[in-house]
Amino acid sequence: MPVDADKLQIVNYPAESLRAKTMPVPEITDEVRAVAGRMIELMYEAEGIGLAAPQVGLDWRMFVVDVPPSEDGERSVDSDPASATDGAAVYINPSLSGFSRDLVPYEEGCLSLPQIIGDVRRPSTCTIKATDLDGREFTQVGEGLLARCWQHEFDHLEGILIIDKFDLATRRSVKAALETLASAQRIVR
Numbered sequence: 444m445p446v447d448a449d450k451l452q453i454v455n456y457p458a459e460s461l462r463a464k465t466m467p468v469p470e471i472t473d474e475v476r477a478v479a480g481r482m483i484e485l486m487y488e489a490e491g492i493g494l495a496a497p498q499v500g501l502d503w504r505m506f507v508v509d510v511p512p513s514e515d516g517e518r519s520v521d522s523d524p525a526s527a528t529d530g531a532a533v534y535i536n537p538s539l540s541g542f543s544r545d546l547v548p549y550e551e552g553c554l555s556l557p558q559i560i561g562d563v564r565r566p567s568t569c570t571i572k573a574t575d576l577d578g579r580e581f582t583q584v585g586e587g588l589l590a591r592c593w594q595h596e597f598d599h600l601e602g603i604l605i606i607d608k609f610d611l612a613t614r615r616s617v618k619a620a621l622e623t624l625a626s627a628q629r630i631v632r
């Protein structure tokens with residue numbers, strides 16, 4: 444059944460799609476382009492820097508990212524490796540490799556986990572290979588917030604959330620907020 448892109452909305456934890464198995468996107472069609480456009484729109488509305496298809500209820504291996512460059516030059520599109528995007532970027536059937544050996548803690552949030560933030564440790568550099576909306580395969584090396592954002596969104600395609608990566612103390616500290624989210628979801632249903 445075709446997806447009505449205009450009707451897509453961000454779903455919150457504990458929506459089933461956030462834990463479901465995802466499938467490769469077989470072909471770049473108008474439907475895929477419309478869904479990507481809607482995901483970018485939703486990401487901007489929510490003032491996020493990334494959004495993965497499971498977060499709009501789809502079992503597609505696709506995400507969108509917009510990590511803006513910073514004025515102090517810490518995040519840049521032109522640095523090598525890049526640490527920002529030149530506007531919104533779409534990654535279809537992505538794979539990650541080339542992780543650096545370091546693990547850097549940084550406070551993350553998630554558009555599907557409102558009010559929940561905590562440190563997540565991730566490698567500072569990695570390489571992404573994906574297909575763009577024109578059906579072209581591309582490879583890019585990223586570092587800093589861009590590499591982090593790729594890893595966060597890629598985790599969504601594997602059904603992994605930031606709460607799974609928090610340390611024990613952080614998990615305890617967000618327990619009540621998670622329960623509130625879960626009960627809100629039950630009311631919605």
Ligand code: ZN
Pocket residue numbers: 552553554555595599
């Ligand atoms: Zn997220």
